[in-house]
Amino acid sequence: MADNEQVSAAAMTTKPRKKADRAVAKAQAKAERAAEKVKAKAEKERVKSLAKMAEDKVIKELIASLEVHARSATFACGGVVPIKQKPTHSAAPTTDTDTQAAKGNAIDPVQIRFGTSGSGVTVTFAHAEATSPELQALIQACVPASFGRGGEEVLDGDYRKAVKLDKTAFATSFCPYEAGIIDVISQLLAPQTVHDKHMCSIKAELYKLNVYSAPSGKFKAHVDTPRSKDQIGSLVIALPVAHEGGELGVRSAGKEVLFDWSAGEGCDDDRCTIKWAAFYSDCEHEVYEVTSGRRVTLTYNLYLTRGLGRLAGSTPGLQPEQLPLYASLEGALDSPGFMRNGRVLALWLTHSYAHTNKHVNFLPGSLKGADMSLYNTAQALGLKCLVVPIMTLEYGGYHDDRPCYLLHRNFKFQRGVWR
Ligand SMILES: O=C(O)CCC(=O)C(=O)O
Numbered sequence: 001m002a003d004n005e006q007v008s009a010a011a012m013t014t015k016p017r018k019k020a021d022r023a024v025a026k027a028q029a030k031a032e033r034a035a036e037k038v039k040a041k042a043e044k045e046r047v048k049s050l051a052k053m054a055e056d057k058v059i060k061e062l063i064a065s066l067e068v069h070a071r072s073a074t075f076a077c078g079g080v081v082p083i084k085q086k087p088t089h090s091a092a093p094t095t096d097t098d099t100q101a102a103k104g105n106a107i108d109p110v111q112i113r114f115g116t117s118g119s120g121v122t123v124t125f126a127h128a129e130a131t132s133p134e135l136q137a138l139i140q141a142c143v144p145a146s147f148g149r150g151g152e153e154v155l156d157g158d159y160r161k162a163v164k165l166d167k168t169a170f171a172t173s174f175c176p177y178e179a180g181i182i183d184v185i186s187q188l189l190a191p192q193t194v195h196d197k198h199m200c201s202i203k204a205e206l207y208k209l210n211v212y213s214a215p216s217g218k219f220k221a222h223v224d225t226p227r228s229k230d231q232i233g234s235l236v237i238a239l240p241v242a243h244e245g246g247e248l249g250v251r252s253a254g255k256e257v258l259f260d261w262s263a264g265e266g267c268d269d270d271r272c273t274i275k276w277a278a279f280y281s282d283c284e285h286e287v288y289e290v291t292s293g294r295r296v297t298l299t300y301n302l303y304l305t306r307g308l309g310r311l312a313g314s315t316p317g318l319q320p321e322q323l324p325l326y327a328s329l330e331g332a333l334d335s336p337g338f339m340r341n342g343r344v345l346a347l348w349l350t351h352s353y354a355h356t357n358k359h360v361n362f363l364p365g366s367l368k369g370a371d372m373s374l375y376n377t378a379q380a381l382g383l384k385c386l387v388v389p390i391m392t393l394e395y396g397g398y399h400d401d402r403p404c405y406l407l408h409r410n411f412k413f414q415r416g417v418w419r
């Protein structure tokens with residue numbers, strides 16, 4: 001009995017021990033499974049972070065390429081148009097300007113008429129003559145030039161020292177279309193490519209006549225107030241009047257282009273020219289101080305209008321396939337693992353747009369310079385592109401302080417956020 005009791009006690013003690021062992025083994029197995037899971041997760045994270053690093057590298061390279069693209073793109077252009085001179089008995093033409101004039105590109109001397117009906121005055125700009133009585137009378141007829149500050153027109157000689165005539169106060173024989181200037185601007189600032197669906201053209205509208213005189217005639221750094229939502233830029237025509245200084249500096253993406261129209265740059269009594277510059281509305285620009293003489297300019301507002309469509313057989317000037325950006329973007333898209341899940345690649349635009357006005361919203365047709373060639377490059381690579389304004393948090397949407405360009409093979413819009 002005592003033995004039996006012992007056996008049964010042993011049996012009783014063995015049973016609970018087996019149960020405990022099983023529990024330990026179960027816990028061990030669970031812990032092992034958990035450890036394996038953690039290991040697998042860590043491995044997955046490692047692979048994911050390697051893929052992310054590879055993708056980040058591709059994106060970094062692409063961004064560098066986009067920055068170069070933005071910096072090297074055209075945001076301002078300019079040129080020289082010779083003025084026809086009275087025939088002389090001098091030797092055959094030798095300079096570039098003379099050769100152009102001989103080829104028939106030269107325009108008639110520019111006339112400006114102003115004054116009240118019946119007592120009007122005509123100034124003819126055919127020589128770099130800063131002292132003619134007619135020019136003096138023109139300057140007398142001008143009034144101090146104001147500029148926009150905080151939504152108001154203000155006069156502040158420290159910021160802008162110039163006089164002006166509004167377009168209602170004068171007439172000019174000069175026509176930027178006839179001079180071939182609008183053709184050049186259209187090609188350089190509103191280039192069209194085979195990939196464009198919407199043809200656009202440029203319309204120039206006379207705005208003002210300005211005179212910046214020495215000493216200290218200037219207009220400090222500013223961005224022009226757009227005169228309408230479809231304004232794309234400004235055109236400045238420098239009439240042949242002798243002066244020093246007064247260079248026009250135009251800036252975009254950290255670069256400045258300087259237009260120097262002072263004497264010694266090809267304007268004297270024998271070879272007289274019109275000089276011009278055009279730039280996008282959102283470019284900061286500045287007229288440096290005029291140190292001698294007078295700088296007389298006509299300004300035009302440039303608007304984008306819908307064109308008539310491509311003429312059969314015409315060859316567009318821009319071929320995105322030849323832009324360095326094409327190779328970079330193609331390389332990024334071909335990289336294994338780059339946005340495999342079909343996310344959106346959002347790229348900031350270089351220029352600003354009046355995108356909120358539905359009536360004149362030609363986007364993407366109205367994209368400027370670097371932005372248009374980016375759009376066309378993406379299209380040439382078969383990407384679906386959208387130009388989309390990014391909302392600010394105040395309006396309940398996705399926030400960032402820069403406008404956004406979006407492109408990728410597959411993209412979708414979810415809960416107000418591009419993913
Ligand atoms: O005369 C120039 O070159 C530019 C003038 C200007 O910036 C303006 O009128 O807004």
Ligand SMILES: [Fe+2]
Nearest residue numbers: 222223224285
């Ligand atoms: Fe300006």
